[in-house]
Amino acid sequence: MLHYAVIFFVIALIAAVFGFGGIAAGAAGIAKILFVVFLVMAVASFLINASRGR
Template sequence: MLSWTLTFLIIALLAALLGFTGIAGTAAGIAQLLFAIFLIMFLVSLIVGRKRA
């Protein structure tokens, strides 16, 4: 999940550098959404892991 976030972040940066603002905005939005999902899943796995131990 984190690798997809980094991929979309790189796409957004390259698109912004080349002047494709629409694509850059969309890719940045997707990267933010994927990072939020990754963060939530990471926190849930930490909580579940502590309860099992």
């Protein structure tokens, strides 16, 4: 999931360089959403694994 967030971020940067503001904003928004989903899943995974260890 983090891989896709980075890909969309790179797409946003390239689109911004070439002046495609709408595409850049959309790709940046998707990258933010994917990054937040990644963080939530990583924290949930950490907490589940920590509770199993006891």
